[in-house]
Each structure stands twice: as C-alpha cells, then as structure tokens.
Amino acid sequence: MREDPAASGLSDEVRLRLYDQALPAARIGAWECELATERLNWTPGVYAIFGYPPGNPLRRAAIVDLYVDESRRNMELARAEVIRSGRPVTLDTEIRTWRGETRWMRLSIHAQRDGVGPLRIFGAKQDITADRQAIHSLRRQAETDPLTGLANRAIFQARYLEVVNDSLHHGDASALVLIDLDGFKVLNDTLGHLAGDACLCEVAQRLRRAFRGAGLVGRLGGDEFAIILQAPSTPARIADVLRHTTAMLGRPLFWNGHRIAISASIGAALIGRPHRRRIVELFAEADAALYQAKAAGRNCVHVIGDEAESRAA
Template structure:
C-alpha cells in the first residue's frame, strides 16, 4: 500500500479529483480576503469555461455573473464576511465563451483572531437541474392539451391581479367562456374532435385577446370546455364590449377537422373589475359565473355582462 505522504500518490489523487470534479461539473475555490487572491480547481475553470493559463482576478470574474445574481451574491458575501456565517446561492452566469449557465455557489468562512480572513467553498454547474425543474414546473402549471395555464395557476394569479386592480384604480374585466356545442361534437365525432375544438379555441383566444392593448393579463383553461380570461387595465365598458364582439365572432367560426366541418359556438359571461365597487376576487368570480349562466340561457354565441341583459351576437352585430 502506498504511503499517504508519497508525492506521486498525492499527485495521482489530485489528478483523480480534478477528473472526477470535471465529470460532476463541480469544483472548489477559495479567496484570501487580505489580498483578494483567488484559487480555483480545474472543476471551477470548467464551469466558467475559463482557461487555466489566464490571470485569475476577482474583479474580472464578477463580470461572469448576470446582474441580479451578482448583486445577490455580493450582498450575501459581505454578510458572510461580517458575521462568519456561510451561505448557498444559485446564480446565473455567462461563461468566458458566452454560454448562459446556472451555478450553485456554497460559501464558508475561515476565522482567525475573531475575524474572517478567508472564504472558501464549492461551485457546481446545475444548469441541467434547473432546466429539468422548469420543465416539471411547466408541466404542473399548464393544461396538457391546450398549453394554456391551468385552473390552479389561474386562481393564484387572478387573485393577485384583482387585488392590485382594486388597490391601484385600474378597470378591467373577468371573462368566463363556455363552448356551447362541445358535448354534441364529442358525442357525434368522438373525443379527438372535441380535443381539436379545445385546441382551436385556445389558439383563437390567444390571437384575439392577446392582441388587446397591454396583452391579455391571463388566459386559462379552467375546466372541461370552460376558459377564463382576465383582461388588462385600463379598459372601459364600451371598449370591452367591442373586444368581446370580435372574440365571439372569431370563436363561432367553423373549422375543418379530418375533413369534417365542426361548427363552433360559445357563451361569455363578464364582470367588470373596478376599485369603486370594492368587491373581492371570490365575489367577482361568482358574478362572472352568474353572467355566464345568463348568456347560456340566451342561446349560442351570447354575451352577458353581470347585471345586464344577455344579447346574442347576431343582435349586437345588427345593432352595430
């Protein structure tokens, strides 16, 4: 057995560590606070794509951190030097060769004579982990069929947007949209035809309501054939009405699926979101749901504002 003090053995162990750390996308580092002298292992050089033969200066390496990550890291570093307490932070960096990555930085402090004289720790490339996390998050937040936000996401964002509207004087609208002929299409042509209707509806909602000034605050599929939209502020009653007429006209257009003409129709229930009324998110949703019920009772392609009589699209177009 080779002695642990054998220089050749120590060199082999160092080489083994460097190779393993490169594979794991991990490296160790330290910074002498008196001189600001940095020391990186090969693994850290690999994370930053930074050539080992170039000078290693802390001021230059700070430029690899994107702005927000650099500010957060510098703030936490200063606190670690003051308190002697380490930390871990996930930071966004742009490497020497210009590639954007996520890195997990761990920091510990070495104290001598009651003060921090050196900080050290590890750096690990977590880009793949972050990408996987974003994919899982997107899967959890999106309706798998249409790609729109799902009910859980809508509920959370809707309450935040409504609260902001009520506190800052905006005026917008909450829309609930239901497909009138969805069940007959499903029953006659099968679920694939119904799925095609849902995807077509999502695409048309994005096209029509995503183009209003400021863009749609939120478009979501919240049930089987039910969609919800929170329009941005500020939009007055008359303008909202015109936008909805265009949306209803777009949603009712038939389309061809597998050689079959599918006739679309929808009902839309609307309530205005206004700080003057002082209503909260749950009450507003109940109002929109009540308006949707009134629109469905008035017949296909009808729109109802809460507290007003529902009107079919043909009557509104004739009046216009």
C-alpha cells in the same frame, strides 16, 4: 472528521487524481480569492461551469460580469457578509457563461481569517442547471393544463387571488371573463374526441394570442375557459373587446378534411372599484352572465356591472 491517507491505503497523488476526476464529473469545482490582491484560483470544474478557457487570465471584474444582474447583487452582498462576519453562506446564482449560455450555480463562500481579519475567501461552485430545469418542468406540469398549455384551474384561482383578493385591492384587473364553447358536445359526439381536442387547442391558441399581455388565460375544464382581463378598463370597451373575441373565436377550424364551426358564449363580471364584490360573488356573477349569454343564443356576450349590462350583445 478528516480521512487518514494511511488508513485508506491511498497515496496523496492518487487521492488528488481521484478528486480531480470526480469533482468535474459531478460539475463541482473549488475556488479561492485572496482578498489583498483579489487574485482568483480555480480548479478545472469551475472553468467548466463558466465555460471559461483555462488559458485566459482570471480577472475578478470580468468574472463578476458573467453573473446575471440580480444574482450579481446577491453574490456581492453574500460575499461582503462573509468577509464581515466570517460565517459561511450558500446561495444559488444565475450566470451567463463565457460562450453566452445560461446556467444556474450553487455557490458556497467561506472565510479564512487570521488574528486581524479575513485573508481569503474560498468555497465550491456546483452546476445545478439540470436540477433547476427539472423543478421548472415539474412546476409547469403542476400549473398548466396538459392539453392546451394554459393555466389550469388551480393556478388560475391562485393567480386570481393575487390580482383580485378579498380585501379588494384590485390592481389592474378590470373583469373576470368566462368563455364556454357552443355545441362542443355535439362536436365530440359526431367527429370524436380527437376533433374536440384539436378544437380546444385552437381556441387556447387564439385566446393566448389575443390576450397576450392583457390578462391571464386559463382552462377551467372541459370546454370552459377563463380570463382575468387587465385592459381595457371601461365597461363599454370591455364589452367591445369581448364582442371582437367572439368574432375571432368564430373563425372555422379545418381539421383532417373537416370544416369545424366554432362559436363561443362569453359572460363577464366587472372587477373595478365601483363594483365591490368578493371573489366568490364575482365568479357567481360571471357564471350568471355566461348563462344569460348562452340563453340568448350562440356567439353572444353578456357583461354584468351597472351600465355594462345595457351594452351586452
């Protein structure tokens, strides 16, 4: 239902002024494109969203180039669908502003038609960057361990299901690795939980650097970490990499004037096709391998899976 200007007591001039003030404040703007000429018309809010100088000519080709590749394709498909069907479409798009900033924008597209076909398309553009950032922040909080920033147990298990599922489509994953710090309780009892937290954060950083691009690293809780190892793929190389991992983790940490000795026991279960086991079985095997590594003493590795067992150290 359209508002009656007379009933509101506002003149058209006042109403337009209020709209011109309110829409940019809400980071919303209106736009239209005349299809015959591809001439664009924008309200100030759209100029603000794109960071585009109002004095610059509006050329559609130049504006389309400001959309990120995937968003550009989606926008062009949506535009063509509106022109074809006349049905309105709303979609979220990512853009690079005229100054190079990344923003997210909610775009609505409508068509005005005559008896023959569409004359113009028009709609609104709203800056939703803050909303997207808030959602990303909430998702990150839900998916990461608050102390170390690694994947938490829930997201680790979800990603594990993506990589190694019960139908045994293994992808590139080669091993499930469990890591447990040696003597961590003693550290907490002697130097306190702040020292323990510093140790956990340092171990997380070392694992993140060591396995960047080679696997998913998570903290399952306490002093237990886990890795979905993607490379290498042979048992001998996996055992070798994990032995190097114990050496890397074994470097001391210097904290508040204390030299803190770190060591870790590592157990791994091979995921490769010759070792067809379900998810729960793999976790059980990795846990059993970890138990054997800890039973053998500090700073040990044990890998379960055919000939890999003979290569444990």
